[in-house]
Amino acid sequence: MxxxxxxxxxxxxxxxxxxxxxxxxxxxxxxxxxxxxxxxLIGEDKYGNRYYENNAYFVGRNRWVIYADKVGLNYDGSQVPAEWFGWLHYKTDLPPNKDPSRPKYKWMLDHEQNMSGTNQAYMPYSTTRPKIESWQPPQ
Known part of the structure; x- marks a missing residue:
């Protein structure tokens, strides 16, 4: 009823x-x-992102991340580390905090988010002259 x-x-x-x-x-x-x-709540990474799962939702919508509060509204998919990315995208059913076989070597770098579009973005340095030069208006 x-x-x-x-x-x-x-x-x-x-x-x-x-x-x-x-x-x-x-x-x-x-x-x-x-x-x-x-x-x-399945787990939390060292950056403060929290990962959730609810199997009552459709597959593909039943795993999600709530980004850390410190980033505010400036969150991006590149803030998810590789091990949690694999869990979110169903590459594994075992979350990284419960996976004992996941290797961690000292030569492995720490995760960094993509800094494109910020003042910390990578800009390559070139020593060759450009083929096309921009027009400078007369002073």
């Missing part, structure tokens, strides 16, 4: 609001991610 009246949807709505930190937390999550979801 409750399902017929739609009361199960109301209960799910309130469970999602409660799971996102109440009204204020839900508004903040909705502002940052454009959707409200509830799921099990």
């Amino acid at each position: 409750a399902k017929l009246l739609g009361l199960d949807k109301v209960a799910t709505f309130f469970r999602i609001i409660r799971g996102n930190g109440g009204i204020f937390g839900s508004v903040k999550t909705l502002f940052r991610t454009d959707e409200l979801k509830i799921g099990n």
Whole structure:
């Protein structure tokens, strides 16, 4: 009878609001991610990103990341480390925090996000003259 009246949807709505930190937390999550979801916290990487899973959602939409609060609205997919990228994209079902066989060698570099479009972007230095020179207006 409750399902017929739609009361199960109301209960799910309130469970999602409660799971996102109440009204204020839900508004903040909705502002940052454009959707409200509830799921099990699978793990957190060393950058503060939190990874969730809820198998009640469709495959492909049931694993997601909530980026660290320190980046605000300036989040990017390149902020996800490679090991968590593999879990998010179903390359493995075992998250990296529960995978004992994942190798970690001292020569492996730490993850860095893509800095394109910022003042820290890589700019190659060239010693050759350009074939085309820009026009300089007369002074």
